[in-house]
Amino acid sequence: MTEQSRLTLSPAPHVRGKTSISRDMYLVVLALLLPAAGAVYFFGLYVLLMLGVGVISCVLTEVAAKALRRKSFHMDGSAVITGLLLVLVLPPRSPLWVVVIGSVFAIGIAKEAFGGLGCNIFNPALAGRAFVSISFAGVLGRWILPTTSWLADAVTSATPLSEGFVTTMTKPELYRALFLGHVGGSAGETSALLILIGGAMLLAFGIIKWHIPVFYIATVFVLSWIMGQDPLFHILAGGLMLGAFFMATDYVTGPLTTRGRILFAVGAGVLVVLIRLIGSMPEGVAYSILVMNAFTPLIDRYTRPRPLGMPRKSARTRAGGE
């Protein structure tokens, strides 16, 4: 054997950091296990069934879509995240067929039809959520309170953000319930604490940066305050925490640069408050992120980094790629 035959001729760099798509994705799955476990704890074992069905439907849809597109399937973990997130933003007693349809839409239409991971415009889980909530509004209108016993019958109740919500709790008690998760709501949204721990894991793993969650939540806080609302209630209630840490931070559907990400987060925060207070829906996190997803290409266009050696003014006015 000659020396030549066993030398590889790969291009530089010849060393790579310890990062890969599947590593990042499974770390997100790991962080998501906390809110998922919380969902099962608060709303019973049925949620575990939903989670299983969601993940399996998403993965199978991706396998099928890749086969149809004659592309190779790679188990990178992104479909697992979509399955988990979709279930976590659904009401905890959603029928399983709704979970399946939501998963098929999320992966089949919102992700693969656009070209698969990296090419989708809208967050797949949220697109799936929006699709089923428009299509099956009646079935999904049933919200329940957290169960006291895992197998007990669920008690139907209004969620904190809905119009019919009345509570005997004092303010500190309500904050505490919202923070820990003892309120009605989507399966994985109710406990701010578990989401914050999961979010801290994402930050610690270096998967996300703090800009999007902080600017998103801060915008909602400040704007709801300005509009005469209880700001603490607005950041703890509904899906804001889950959206801020796990969905607005999606790489694929969000802007590329830090400045762009801040714009994205502030825009989404404004939309949340407007939808909640002025719009006809009780909650607006999902739509705020989906709308900002649509703005992502525009934001990217106007938040290009300044190349070294370019004057500060002209860098951004000079349009590239046109």
Add this chain to the structure above:
Amino acid sequence: MKVDLFEVLGIRRAEGVHPPGHKTTSEAMIERAPLPERVVLPMSQHIGAPATPVVAPGDHVVVGQRVAEAVGACSASIHATISGEVKPLTTIVSPTTGTPTGAIVIEGDGEDTWGTFEAADPDSLSSEEILARIADAGIVGLGGAAFPTHVKLNRPPESPAIHTVLVNGAECEPHITSDDRLMREKPDRILAGLRVVMQLLSVHRAYVGIEDNKPRAIEAMRQTIQKADLPGDVSVIALGTKYPMGAEKTMIKAVLGREVPEGGFPTDIGVAVQNVATLAAVADAVLDGRPLVERVVTIAGSVATPRNLISRFGSPASLLIDACGGMSPDANSIVFGGPMMGIAQASADVPLLKSTNCVLIQREVAGIERDCIRCGRCIQRCPMGLMPLMYVSHVKKDMIAELAGYHVLSCVECGACAYDCPASIPIVSYIKLGKAKLRQLGRRTP
């Protein structure tokens, strides 16, 4: 290692990466490599026109004798690196560009007979004479770019004045320690070269930039500067250890806080950057009249004994690898240069060039390229403030004209983007292809 709090918090772009240093040879004294029996000297070892042979097959040459001369405005002479007989001119694939280049082969006589060189006192030489001595010695930038030094130092009267010399001792690539050892073992030689350059450019201020992972080199340079007779203020700046700190424009920003205009050169803002090994070679050339025939090369990675060896140009890589105990059985890659920007070689017989600061032996496992997930890390890491992912997507779609709008020509190909790409995209390869196609496009549409 200094930690930048603003970067950790994500307030400032990271602008670079932190690959493991692997400076295993930092305590390996500079030693002499074995004398090669035969050398292959490519005519194109530098940026610019290839040199033209001035010897004929059958001629007997001695070490330091010019065998090829510079042609045109930007070129460099090449000298015999062993004594012996000139063989017929051959053509080889350039170890750096991958294109065919003519090469002079010298079959050694084993005598290692050196030519005679004329020493000089730099104070009694005119600028023209100094430049001529540098040009005659065939000196090119030894940091890796191999730009002819006499061209870089030749300042026509109408060009912007130089006010600062920046000495590049950053050595930011992992594994390489040749500059580190040179700064520790021959700091006086480097400063002698700096003195010549400062006098030549009438500059009274110089900074030596060294990454803070080389405290001994910083110490050695500081002590020697105190004792040295230098024509102005020279200070050593300890730079954070971050790749690519040693890239010219990055270093100017780190040391002087200034930015070289896009598409421009450091001299446009009055700065001349010189690598430490280049300065030592300038001292050899101007003071002793000695041409550039050898340099310190780090042989690192999967060899039995990694070493720093003074090696003659044109030596086959295998000579140095064998001098270090040979490649380990599982190694599958020979790289000229460091792991971030070095070039993988097809054979162990390839000749060492003036720009070869390291021969790196590795076991390389190729990643599987996936689709970009728009994580934005490449933008975060780019020291030039570019959007590397845009080059990949546009080159894939063959949208070449658009690359210019994304400032592709500003890319220094440092590879920081590809280092941290979770999709294992060989971003630099796409960029090189894009640049080549863009230049082609520019030629076709005037």
